[in-house]
Amino acid sequence: MGGIQAKILKTSVDKLEPGDILYDTEIKGFVARALPSGKVSYGFRYRNGGGASKWLSLGIHGSAFTAEQARTLAKKRAGEVADNRDPVAEQEQARSEAKKEKLSGTNTVNAILDAFVKRHASKLRSQDQIEHAFDAYVRPKLGPKSIYEVKRSEIVIMLDGVEDEAGPVMADRVLAHVRKAFNWQAARDDEFKSPIVRGMARTKPKERARKRTLAxxxxxxxxxxxxxxxxxxxxxxxxxxxxxxxxxxxxxxxxxxxxxxxxxxxxxxxxxxxxxxxxxxxxxxxxxxxxxxxxxxxxxxxxxxxxxxxxxxxxxxxxxxxxxxxxxxxxxxxxxxxxxxxxxxxxxxxxxxxxxxxxxxxxxxxxxxxxxxxxxxxxxxxxxxxxxxxxxxxxxxxxxxxxxxxxxxxxxxxxxxxxxxxx
Known part of the structure; x- marks a missing residue:
């Protein structure tokens, strides 16, 4: 176990034992690490313009990412460093911009509900009831928020308000409509996970069956x-x-x-x-x-x-x-x-x-x-x-x-x- 210097190729990577680190002899900073799990991780170490040491993960060795692909990527990153660029800082900036895009108006709860009504609820006989639930109870509480920032606790607080104002059955109806809208979005969005979970309902099915008649x-x-x-x-x-x-x-x-x-x-x-x-x-x-x-x-x-x-x-x-x-x-x-x-x-x-x-x-x-x-x-x-x-x-x-x-x-x-x- 320890540091090894050699050209990083498939043959040399296959010989690594857990804990071994292989330093490439051609591309300075190009490294292959044998993890305790047995997998091999490729990375690139460099110093930015301010002299700070940085580590950039390139990927995990496997059929979808080979030693040659890792070498090509390391060579590209080495060229960026030579041009006084900072690949790690650029990646962080890209992630930050992507997050800002998620928080933009196109990903608010209001925007998602609009899309759900247009593409799905508009085909249902219950469209009016769904839109009423959204307009009266959901939009005022969660409308401007990004769907990626909605928390379970906020769903619960919203349902508490519905229950206090219109009763537990209405709270469950609102929950059902929102759950369907969020699940519809989750099927179209790789990164969105609905914050709605089991246990949020306020009544049992038998309790929701009303028997009230007016005297x-x-x-x-x-x-x-x-x-x-x-x-x-x-x-x-x-x-x-x-x-x-x-x-x-x-x-x-x-x-x-x-x-x-x-x-x-x-x-x-x-x-x-x-x-x-x-x-x-x-x-x-x-x-x-x-x-x-x-x-x-x-x-x-x-x-x-x-x-x-x-x-x-x-x-x-x-x-x-x-x-x-x-x-x-x-x-x-x-x-x-x-x-x-x-x-x-x-x-x-x-x-x-x-x-x-x-x-x-x-x-x-x-x-x-x-x-x-x-x-x-x-x-x-x-x-x-x-x-x-x-x-x-x-x-x-x-x-x-x-x-x-x-x-x-x-x-x-x-x-x-x-x-x-x-x-």
Missing amino acids: DEEIRDVWKALDNAVEANAVPPCYPRFVKSLMVCATRRTESARMHSSEIDGDVWTIPGERYKTKLDHVVPLTASMRALIGEKPKGNNSNSWFVFSTTHGARAFSGFSKAKKALDSEIAKIRKVEKRDAMPRWTLHDLRRTARSLMSRAKVPTDHAERVLGHVIGGVRETYDRYEYLDEKRDALEKLAGLVELILNPPADNVFQLGAAK
Whole structure:
């Protein structure tokens, strides 16, 4: 073991024992070291213009990097030193510039989320929900940061804030969207590793399955608060109509929010399969209650088609869900405070769909027809062979639902307690 002087060639390198150092006799500073592991490392030692000793690693001997390749590289570095250059300093500068490039705007969390939405999320029916999660919770906390600098602790702090503001289920939804975006980036970026790990979720799958339905009193509170919110200019005029449609049609939030006049034919609304959960067209018979919510063509609209629930005269669908829901909850809280009642337990817009299904059972709507109103596929043989649309049956179910909602909103004076108890 020790220093050996000889021309560095494959034959001489193959004879090295662990601990041996081979100094090349032709290129000053060119060295081959036999490591304890048995591998051989090539390097180049030199002094820079200030007289400081520097060591530059050239690579590890193997099939992908031979002694001849190492010699060529050492000769090139020796030439750079002869020209008063400092190869080590130049490498450090290059790494520093590469790091700065990573920290530039093209690699911020905002930029990655933009790219993810454009190339992936835009093809999904859940695009609106994904963008809302990013805009409301992720961008304000992490948006300007480089993706290479996002830490696990920052993800956790962000989720803590979501949980405090909107509950643990929403925190898990945000986590799922961010995880997918970061994994999408990791598949395209050799150097990025997602900071999201196991154990960040706030709930278990069974806990995320909500069962909340609104009691009669709560339904009355929501309807009254919607009217109050419009009068206070806290929500746009289209918002009460939109929220009520979720109940009287038993639809999902985005399905109603993106309702378009082109989808309406007489008293039938057909939600196209490309924006419906089952990927099948869903036909909704329009009751008198729902037709009243749809209304007429918006003033100021110069086209022949429009989004029914819109703040831009039908040009774009309503999308300010979070802000409007907060305003609605605030109005509900005011009503209950004045009447000295307890605060209303946390609820979501999707709970209205679940409530509508419960009310249909209460109105004695047959189970299959109620499920068809919700767009649920009836399994088994019927799913394959039964192509009947059940329009009359669904219309009857929705009429009974509308009638029961009306009775809840305007109960006979001597029957208020009875309706609440029936719930």
